[in-house]
Amino acid sequence: MSMNKPIPVSDFHAYPDAQGHFAEYGGIFMPETLMPPLEELTAAYLAMREDPEFIAEFERDLKYYVGRPSPIYHAERLSNKIGGAQILLKREDLNHTGAHKINNTIGQALVARRMGKRRIIAETGAGQHGVATATVCARFGLDCIVYMGAVDIERQKINVYRMKLLGATVVPVVSGSKTLKDALNEAMRDWVTNVADTFYIIGTVAGPHPYPMMVRDFNAVVGREARAQMLEQYGRLPDVLTACVGGGSNAIGLFHAFLNDREVAMVGAEAAGDGIETGRHAASLSAGRPGVLHGNRTYVICDDNGQITETHSISAGLDYPGVGPEHAFLKDSGRARYVGITDDEALAAFHELARTEGILAALESSHAVAQAIKLARELPKDQLILCNLSGRGDKDVHTIAAREGIEL
Amino acid sequence: MSHHRIDKRFADLKHAGRKGLIPFITAGDPLPEATVHIMHALVAAGADLIELGVPYSDPVADGPTIQHSSERAIARGVGIKQILAWVSEFRQIDSTTPIVLMGYLNPIEIYGYARFAEQASMAGVDGVLIVDVPVEEAEAVAPLREMGLCEIFLVAPTTTDRRLAAIRARAEGFIYYVSFAGITGASQLDTAAVRARVEHIKQGGSIPVAVGFGVRDATSAVSVAESADAVVIGSALVAQLAATSDRDSAVAAAHAFLAPIRAALDQAVRR
Ligand SMILES: Cc1ncc(COP(=O)(O)O)c(C=O)c1O
Secondary structure, eight states, X not given: OOSSSOOOOSOGGGOSOTTOEETTEEOOOOOGGGHHHHHHHHHHHHHHTTOHHXXXXXXXXXXXXXXXXXXXXXXXXXXXXXXXXXXXXXXXXXXXXXXXXXXXXXXXXXXXXXXXXXXXXXXXSSSHHHHHHHHHHHHHTOEEEEEEEHHHHHHTHHHHHHHHHTTOEEEEEOSTTSSHHHHHHHHHHHHHHSTTTEEEOOSSSOSSTTHHHHHHHHXXXXXXXXXXXXXXXXXXXXXXXXXXXXXXXXXXXXXXXXXXXXXXXXXXXXXXXXXXXXXXXXXXXXXOEEEEETTEEEEEOBOTTSOBOOOOOSSGGGOOSOOOHHHHHHHHHTSSEEEEXXXXXHHHHHHHHHHXXXXXXXXXXXXXXXXXXXXXXXXXXXXXXEEEEOBBSGGGHHHHHHHTTOOO | OTTHHHHHHHHHHHHHTOOEEEEEEETTOSOGGGHHHHHHHHHHTTOSSEEEEOOOSOOTTBOHHHHHHHHXXXXXXXXXXXXXXXXXXXXXXXXXXXXXXXXXXXHHHHHOHHHHHHXXXXXXXXXXXXXXXXXXXXXXXXXXXXXXXXXXXXXXXXXXXXHHHXXXXXXXXXXXXXXXXXXXXXXXXXXXXXXXHHHHHHHTOSOOXXXXXXXXXXXXXXXXXXXXXXXXXXXXXXXXXXXXOSHHHHHHHHHHHHHHHHHHHHHHHHO
């Protein structure tokens, strides 16, 4: 397996191939029982994405339900304080439910409805994807079952209650490490068992084909909008894009429209937790190795026996031992680079943005802000850094208070 | 070529008019030092082929029984290197019972395909059944086939005829038919539905069909064996072994569990 040899690529928009491969990554590594439904989903989705009626339906909900387009905001006080390049924020935190996740759940719920599947399952870590799924299920009148690790349920009580308020059933997962990866395993087991009437809404660009492609397509609205907004507001494209990478859906959402604009650099910020050298992190691309997890080949965090190991991040949404296969491909091709941001760096960026701009960013997004601040320090004043502010931080105030020894 | 051991076993069964009995155990569970002894005990109790589970941290097709057995084995550090050493040890005494390693791809991918293929075939492994490698991705494991390891595939109730043809074209040794859409350890066996599917699979060729998932005792084994060439018993056996606390009791439990099923299968055929 080539690890560092760059792959020459002429058109980044030509991926994946028909079997879901991004060069050597991606694919469909799933038990036979789920292969026919995955084939069926791929065929249905490929037809829908060409269907003007489906596209119009999706765009209507993005506009009137989600509140798109989200603005690009110049963080001027923050940029001035740093004294380097200009930081621009793509405000996905202003979407309904407070994150980019809703772009994808609206899209998949529409696919499910058109396929006649009325029982929706989902996995969630921080609860953001669970809330976004419960929200669209309420919106479309679909049954919603969310699998969530028992450890995460304890960490994210407010989101658990939000899902219940929206009419979803939250099922605690007690297997394995009782976190996001195990919630995904349990959702797959549900799907294998109830495959006839159930649609699995995966929360990021992971899983077997067609999920990495489909979830990317639904989030790619972020980059399409941003590209047009940059041309309109600044008369040019940004010099660098940055976004946090858990599974990678907000990052690929921003990157995708710019992939063939070779002059635009791209940096993904992974969770370095306590520091990559401590082993307590979730930086699959920076510190993992090629392997197979949850239906695709990608970079994974595992031991020498191939066992997936526990990850760590202050942000539950980045706490995942794999990453979307398209990012593995972008890394190997040299088109994007991926760096680690520690818990402490993310927290510092959270406070900096709050105090200078009056924006409470999600802890996940704070990793991207930290990376944008680092880049701004290195780059001249006339350069533009576009940072994806993937979500708002209200959900994280308890975590931050606890970390800082404050009782609410 | 080592997969001759599997082909020969199925040919012999057919010739003798018997049904194959295939126990599954998780390697290293309940105790690493018991695995080889359990394998011999299973053969003594009438096993025709042994499926040895390679533990994995994220077994999406498995129910709680096999999940927990994998977790226990992983906690004891069981990995491919040790499992292959156990197979070599088993082969010093038993050179005829085929062994199929069953598991998920990541442990093999991380071990290295060429290295795994060479060492597994040297150790006396006959085949591999990698649950998360469908026929579309089978090229990933081509080095295993090149070293003579038999590639065994699953067929499910959901499998379409187009897929069945592709699987048949590639499958070696036997086809493993999953009796229901679900995870291991569930019990929703529908014998009539299984028979219809097994007969359909058999129409297309001569490759033997083993049926697994939902077979838990003599009664279910006998009913499935009416149409299948062999039956696979996993979770029910793993659960018996999990209840034991030392090597000797695990070995005794393995024998006590399998022997009556063997007897029932042989009796049903004679009738
Ligand atoms: C606000 C926010 N950003 C980012 C992520 C990470 O996911 P992804 O990498 O798929 O964008 C999450 C996941 O919960 C999230 O809630």
